Amino acid sequence: VELAGSALKFLSRFVEVPTVNPPGEGYEAFAKLAESLLRDMGFSVEVIEVPSDYLDMYYPYAPAHRGYPRYVVLGRYGEGSPVLHFNGHYDVVPPGSGWSYEPFKATIVGDRVYGRGTTDMKGGIAAVLVAVESLLKEGFEPRGTIEVALVPDEEAGGVGSRFLVERILKAAPDYVIIAEPTTSTMVSIGHKGMVRGLVRVFGKQVHGSTPWLGENAFLIAARLASRFSELYEPILRSRRTSAPVLLPEGAYPTINLGGYAESTSRKDNIVPGEFVFSFDRRLIPEESVDEVVRELRELLDRASKEVGSRYELKVLGSVPPSATPTEAAVVRLVSNCIEEVLGVKPSLYLSFGRNDLVYYTNTLRAYGVCYGPGIMNVAHTADEYTTIPELENSARVYRCVIRRALGDGGSSL
């Protein structure tokens, strides 16, 4: 079967719809296009608008969403279980500057296809659609259901998938595959969690010429931060995830202090009475957000007592970690297909950044993986590209996955 040509056709049409987020341009056009492609393949399709009050609550750039309606496109083919669920986000980050090609046109140069979203992740959506379409054209009838969910706003905390999982899907699918770009030979089984926020340290504000009258909150914060960090580092190093990682250092939980920091007075002739610094704590799957917040408080209390400071902790956001056990059926299914179709042993890994898998694993208790075509480290850059072999290889693996999960065990892959 000829997959690459059809994948390129889909991909070109997708790239030409500039679904830039924020604020969420072109979502309606993309949803209509996806709906008609899925219907043409024989899917029943629901196009569900994400309610505005839901976006007010969860869209991080709210109210920038107003006037830009958002849609989840949910296609189903077949019926009953098992359910094989594919997820792809159709929003892309803004093009930024420095492009040698038009960002919203798929430009083919040799094996490469340039354009915003080619790797992250309209290429993945194209590969899923081409795998499904080619099988159905051959007369394949699934024993169970193929679901294809195309969602907005992954590039803004995953509001689309969150809505789908919390309000639309009634039960956990048997297999979840998010077509994020892992490259065609690697499988991500989950991601680290995050707790981020601010520590505000109090002193006493006076004129900069009479520092003996005040208490410099910056100096107190510096002592607090360094003592806190001394106490915390050995604790973090004593924990190690059992999930597979690509870099050895990635196995540990981490904390980054002072990504930004400032005296609230912001003036050199004022002895600062308040100083604020940020923290960004990354969690391994064995940790939970609640435990980590408790632990941050405990250690800040201890360090604070030792250096004699007063502080306030403010948590600004959190994402729970997510991990599917490597022995889960979906991990075996995808890994076996990569091995069988591409003849290589796949690498399994825990991602550092968040993706939408977390909603499936934590809300629905479903097992899932990220697996899809793309090139490492080009997502969000100028001259983002994917390659024709990547598209073709993952489409072949998806075909194998569909047949194995829902199939007749037929001969050709």
Ligand SMILES: [Zn+2]
């Ligand atoms: Zn993505």
